[in-house]
Every structure is written in C-alpha cells, then in structure tokens.
Amino acid sequence: MRTMSNLADRIEAYLKRILGETEEGYIVLQRGTLADYFSCAPSQINYVLTTRFTAEKGYLVESRRGGGGYLRIIKLGLDPEGKFQRLMAELIGEELSQERAYNLIDRLEEEEIFTKKEAILIKSIFADRILADLVPKASALRARMMKEILANMCRDDINI
Amino acid sequence: MRTMSNLADRIEAYLKRILGETEEGYIVLQRGTLADYFSCAPSQINYVLTTRFTAEKGYLVESRRGGGGYLRIIKLGLDPEGKFQRLMAELIGEELSQERAYNLIDRLEEEEIFTKKEAILIKSIFADRILADLVPKASALRARMMKEILANMCRDDINI
DNA sequence: CTTTTATTGACTATATTTGACCTTGTGACC
DNA sequence: GGTCACAAGGTCAAATATAGTCAATAAAAG
Numbered sequence: 001m002r003t004m005s006n007l008a009d010r011i012e013a014y015l016k017r018i019l020g021e022t023e024e025g026y027i028v029l030q031r032g033t034l035a036d037y038f039s040c041a042p043s044q045i046n047y048v049l050t051t052r053f054t055a056e057k058g059y060l061v062e063s064r065r066g067g068g069g070y071l072r073i074i075k076l077g078l079d080p081e082g083k084f085q086r087l088m089a090e091l092i093g094e095e096l097s098q099e100r101a102y103n104l105i106d107r108l109e110e111e112e113i114f115t116k117k118e119a120i121l122i123k124s125i126f127a128d129r130i131l132a133d134l135v136p137k138a139s140a141l142r143a144r145m146m147k148e149i150l151a152n153m154c155r156d157d158i159n160i
Numbered sequence: 161m162r163t164m165s166n167l168a169d170r171i172e173a174y175l176k177r178i179l180g181e182t183e184e185g186y187i188v189l190q191r192g193t194l195a196d197y198f199s200c201a202p203s204q205i206n207y208v209l210t211t212r213f214t215a216e217k218g219y220l221v222e223s224r225r226g227g228g229g230y231l232r233i234i235k236l237g238l239d240p241e242g243k244f245q246r247l248m249a250e251l252i253g254e255e256l257s258q259e260r261a262y263n264l265i266d267r268l269e270e271e272e273i274f275t276k277k278e279a280i281l282i283k284s285i286f287a288d289r290i291l292a293d294l295v296p297k298a299s300a301l302r303a304r305m306m307k308e309i310l311a312n313m314c315r316d317d318i319n320i
Numbered sequence: 321c322t323t324t325t326a327t328t329g330a331c332t333a334t335a336t337t338t339g340a341c342c343t344t345g346t347g348a349c350c
Numbered sequence: 351g352g353t354c355a356c357a358a359g360g361t362c363a364a365a366t367a368t369a370g371t372c373a374a375t376a377a378a379a380g
Contacts, residue, residue: 005228005230006335006336006337006367008335009228030358030359031358032358032359040337041337041339042360043337043338043359043360046360046361047335051335063358064344064345064358064359065343066343066345066346066358067345067347067356067357067358068346068358069357117313118277118281121278121281121313122281124309124311124312127308130304134295134296134297134301134304135294135295136296137294141290141291144290148284149281153277166325166377166378167327168325192368192369200327200328201329202369203327204326204327206370207325207327211325211326223368223370224334225334225367225368225369226367226368226369227335227337228335228336228368229334229336229367229368229369230368
C-alpha cells in the first residue's frame with residue numbers, strides 16, 4: 001500500500017477513482033476548481049497530469065483555455081488490431097528508459113497481457129540498478145528485450 | 161565475534177523487529193526519520209540496507225526520492241526447502257551461461273515455480289543473441305538477473 | 321600488523337511544490 | 351469587424367524535500 005503522503009499522489013488517486021467510477025471512459029473538469037479542492041497551486045494539476053497521465057500509462061489529456069475552459073482526461077484502451085506491433089513501433093523505438101519501460105509494463109498488466117507476477121519479474125530485471133554497471137547502453141538493451149518479450153507473447157504455444 | 165553494540169547491528173535489529181510485528185510483510189519508513197531516531201548519518205541507513213537486507217538474506221528494498229519519499233523493506237516469504245536461497249547463493253558472484261540458465265529455467269518450470277509463459281519469457285531475453293553485443297559480461301548479467309527474479313518470486317505481496 | 325567492517329560527511333540525483341509570468345478563448349461594446 | 355476585459359489553462363524555474371553514492375577515516379577482528 002502506498003503511503004499517499006504527498007499531494008501529487010492524492011490528486012492522482014482522486015482522478016483515477018472518479019475515472020473508474022464513470023461510464024464514458026473520460027472525465028471533464030476545471031483546473032482551477034480542482035486546485036481549489038486540494039488547496040494547491042493550479043500548476044500542481046499540470047504536474048500531476050504530465051507525470052501520471054501520460055500516453056504510456058494509457059491516458060490522453062485534452063484541454064481548452066479561456067472562458068468555458070476545461071481539462072478532459074481520457075482512459076485509452078488498447079487497439080485490438082495488431083496491438084503488439086503498434087506498441088512496439090510507437091512506444092519502444094531504439095531506446096527505452098527504466099521509467100518508460102515500467103509505465104509500459106504497468107499498462108500491459110492493466111490490459112491483462114501480463115500477470116502481476118510477470119510484470120514484477122520483468123520490471124525487476126529492467127531496473128537501472130541491475131543493468132547500469134554491466135550494460136553500457138542499458139536503454140538499448142531494454143528496448144531490445146521488451147520487443148523480444150512482446151514478440152514471444154504472440155506465440156501460439158504459450159497457453160498450453 | 162560481533163559485539164552487538166554497534167550502530168549498524170542495532171538498526172538492523174530494530175528494523176527486523178518492526179518487520180516481525182507487522183502483518184503485511186513489509187514496512188515503509190523514511191531514511192531521514194530513521195537516521196534521526198538513531199542520531200546517525202542518513203547514509204548509515206543505506207549501509208545497513210545494503211549489507212543486511214539483501215535478496216540472498218531474504219529481503220527486498222524499494223525506495224523513492226523527493227517529497228513524500230520513502231524506503232520500503234519487504235520480507236520475502238518462506239522458502240521451506242531453502243531452494244531459492246540455495247540457488248541464489250550458488251549463483252552469487254558467478255557467471256551463468258545461456259545453456260546453464262536454460263537448464264535451470266526448465267527445471268524451475270518442471271517444479272511449477274515458473275509457468276510455461278514465464279519460462280519462455282525469461283529464456284527469450286537471456287539468449288546470447290539478445291545480450292552478446294550489448295553486454296560485455298553477459299554471463300554476469302544473467303546471474304544477477306536470475307537472482308533478482310528468484311528473490312521476487314518469494315514476495316508475499318504478489319498473488320501467484 | 322593486516323584485513324574487514326562500520327561511520328561520517330560532502331556531493332549528487334530525483335521528486336514535489338509554489339509562484340510569477342505567458343497564451344488562448346469568449347463575449348461585451350463600439 | 352476590432353478591441354478590450356476577463357476567464358480559463360500553460361510554462362518554467364526556484365525552493366524544498368527526500369534518497370543515493372563514494373571515498374576518507376575509524377574501529378574491530380583476525
């Protein structure tokens with residue numbers, strides 16, 4: 001269980017909770033109102049959005065300024081058509097930092113492509129702590145490993 | 161003989177005591193607070209963690225910096241036959257060739273410690289084909305990764 | 321006396337919080 | 351239509367709050 005002791009974590013949890021309670025898969029709210037609710041600087045909301053609601057984590061944020069302005073936070077599902085290939089092509093590339101890898105793995109766990117145990121297992125060996133001193137280009141290795149894992153997840157003989 | 165009166169030992173004993181009293185199998189605390197409690201340098205805490213709370217001794221440590229930062233010390237679950245600890249001990253400081261790794265993984269799959277999918281997943285990224293050109297000491301990395309995986313298999317907080 | 325283990329502190333890395341300033345959209349007024 | 355006030359949201363950098371690393375030194379063990 002997270003300590004939830006800092007503001008950013010509490011705002012994140014709040015947004016995820018109401019996102020989970022809604023039917024449409026997105027929520028619309030105002031930055032200033034939310035900032036008031038948590039008695040914080042409005043820019044704190046941007047901080048939470050940019051660190052917790054990224055594309056890798058499966059979210060899309062739209063907004064509008066001016067009168068009637070708003071924030072819309074959308075929870076994305078995976079495209080069932082060729083999802084692995086799309087993920088590999090769009091999100092991995094030639095380099096994959098520890099943080100981006102973890103986000104991606106969490107996302108694949110949410111989509112039930114990995115079990116919790118598999119997610120922990122993969123994250124454990126993708127850690128900089130494990131790779132850094134033995135691998136000059138750790139991000140290149142992570143990218144390669146992640147692609148290899150995803151390719152193997154497509155094997156037919158895997159669910160026997 | 162240890163005098164049992166040095167700081168590191170007392171901090172170790174303290175952490176193990178509160179770990180034993182908790183229900184969840186892990187504790188969360190702050191490095192600075194603990195250092196204050198023992199009136200020592202914060203880095204002393206890191207020393208204790210790296211020397212006493214290692215995977216081979218049955219612990220995992222996770223942490224986070226910045227506001228709301230914390231240390232989480234996880235006590236690994238019981239391993240009655242000491243199988244993992246023995247495997248880890250054998251692998252410490254050793255090298256693990258692709259062939260030996262594959263044999264070990266197959267054995268753990270037969271013993272139903274890994275599912276077929278997990279075995280395929282691990283083997284896929286342990287291949288020399290994946291590691292060789294990016295990792296000067298591929299066997300050292302495999303040994304380290306394998307230990308890390310085994311440690312994580314003992315976590316109580318993953319429901320296997 | 322030598323080797324191993326423990327202690328400390330200076331420096332580094334990372335995450336969060338806040339505030340001053342910037343940009344864009346809307347509508348009233350001319 | 352142009353301009354202006356106001357109502358959003360955006361950006362960025364400084365201040366603050368944590369934790370990590372490393373190397374020098376001290377203490378203990380052998």
